[in-house]
Amino acid sequence: MAENLFYFLVFPGLLFAGVTGAFLSWFDRKVTARVQFRVGPPVLQPFYDFFKLLLVKETILPKYGSPLVFLSAPVFSVFGATMSGVFILLPLFGITSGFKGDLLVIFYLLTIPSFSYIIGALASGNPLAAVGGSREMKLILSYELTFLLVVAGIIMKCGQQFNLNSIISTQQEGAPFIGSVSGVLLFIASVFCIQAKLALVPFDMPEAEAEITEGIFIEYSGAAYALIKLTKYIMLFILPAFITAILLNGFRLEGIGILWSVLKILGVVLLLTLIRNTSPRVKIKQAMTFFLVYMNIIVIIALVLIAFGY
C-alpha cells in the first residue's frame, strides 16, 4: 500500500512527472522562442507560473454554472494524467507491477484529462467554453480511432502481447519497432495523435486563443487553473514517453543509455514543437478529415504491412 502510494505521489507519479514535464514545457517555450529569433523565458518559468496561480491568485466560481463540477474537473484531470503516467513510466524504469494488459488501461486513462476539460468547460456556463468543449469532443472522436489502431499495430507487431513490459523487452532483444516501414508509418500517425491530444497548434481549436479566447479554460482562474497547468505539464512528459516505449526501444538505464533515453524524449518533444511552430491552426472539419481519412489510411497500410511481416 505504502509502495503504491509512493509510486503514485512521488516516483514516477505526480512529483517526478510534474517536475520533468515542467522542464519539458520550458524546453518547448525556449525552442519556440529560438525559432522566432527571441531569447525566451528562464528555466524556472513554468514553476513561477504554477506557484503564482496556486498561491497568489484568487479562484473565481461561475455564477450560472455548477461550482462543484467546475472545481472537481481539474482534480480528475490531474488524477487521470498521473495514473496513466504511473502505468507508462513503471515499465519504462524497469519496475514490474505484475499487471497484464496495461496497454489498454493506458489507452483509456489517457482520455480522462480531455473528458474532464469538457465537463469543466460545460459546467462553467460560458458560451465560448461551450464552443471549445464541443470542438474538443469532435477532436477526441477524430483522433481516438487512429490512436487505437496505432496501439493495435503495436500489439500485432510484438505477437499479441498487451503488456508494456513485454513490448519494451521485445524491442530491446530485437530491433526497435521504428526500424521498419510499418514502424515509420505508425510513428507518423502517433505523433499527429499526440499533437491533437496535447492540443498543440495545428489542432488547438478547443483553446484557440485568438479566436475563442482560451475556449475550454476561459473561466478557470487561480488554483483550479494551476491544476490544469500541472496536467498539461504531466501530459507533455508522458505522451512522448509513451511513444518512446511503444516505438523507440524504451529506456536503457545503464551507462550511456541514460543519455540516449533523455535524448529520445527531448527529440520527440522537439519534433512536436517544430510542428507547432511551422503550421497554422486548421478548422475542426479539416482536422476530422485529416484523422478520419488520411491518418487512418496510413495506419491501415501499416497494419497490412505488419500482417505480411514488414
Add this chain to the structure above:
Amino acid sequence: MGFKNYCFKKSLWVFHFGGASCNNCDIEILDCLTPRHDLERFGILLVGSIRHADVLLVNGSINMHDKERLIEIYKQAPKPILVVAIGACGCTGGIFAESYAFAGPVDKIIPVNAYIPGCPPKPEAIIAGIVKLVENS
C-alpha cells in the same frame, strides 16, 4: 510572503483592454512581444482571457460606452490585479479630454498602479514602466 511575491513578479500575464484608441498604442504594445524586445524573457505573456490575467493594460481614451465595460472587466479579474494606463489618452485624456463623450481618464474609473505616458510611448518606455511596476509591487 516573499516566495509568493517573487513568483508573482516573475510571471506577469497581461490582458490588453483597448478603449476608443487610435491603435498606435496597441501596435506599440504588440511591438514589446516581438523578437527585438521580447518581454517573454521576464515571464510576461499576453493572455486571451481576463480570468488568467495579472496585469490589465488600458490604453485609449475611455468614453461613456467603454466605462461600463472597463468596470466589468476589472470586476471579472481575479485579485491581485495590477492596472497600467498606457499613452496620453489613458493617463490624462490627451486631446480628447474636452470631448463630450469622454468619461474621465482611467484612474477616475478604476485604481491605477502605473502610468506610461507618450503618444504613443516607445516600446522601451513600456518596458521601463513594467520594470518600475515590478520593482514597486
